[in-house]
Each structure stands twice: as structure tokens, then as C-alpha cells.
Amino acid sequence: MRFFTLDHSAWMARVGLNARARMYIIGNPLIARTMLEHDLAAGLNVPVPVDDL
Known part of the structure; x- marks a missing residue:
């Protein structure tokens, strides 16, 4: 399940x-x-962040 997507492209x-x-x-x-x-x-490791570079 995807909880959140953060698009870094805008600030970059x-x-x-x-x-x-x-x-x-x-x-x-x-x-x-x-x-x-x-x-x-x-709890320090969940949910898992995944980077798409």
C-alpha cells in the first residue's frame, strides 16, 4: 500500500x-x-521509504 509520494522535482x-x-x-x-x-x-523502519531517482 502506498501511503505517500514526495516529488522532489519541483524544488530541485x-x-x-x-x-x-x-x-x-x-x-x-x-x-x-x-x-x-x-x-x-x-517502528523506526515502517513504513519503508523507496527512492526513485
Whole structure:
């Protein structure tokens, strides 16, 4: 499941860079819940960010 998409291209164009860069935040809430039941520190790694450069 995709939670959020951050398009870096807009701000990069403002500083003179022509680049296509996006970051997606993806995850599965059911798997995340299971991970957190076993170890709360797992919350530092969910949901997972994926960069598309």
C-alpha cells in the first residue's frame, strides 16, 4: 500500500537542477502491526521509504 509520494522535482527545479526524483512511502499495516507486537523498535523502519531517482 502506498501511503505517500514526495516529488522532489519541483524544488530541485527552483534551484536550477533538472532531475526526476520521487520518494514513495510504502508498507503493509498488518505486517507492521505484527512487527510492532514483537519489537517496538521495528517502528523506526515502517513504513519503508523507496527512492526513485
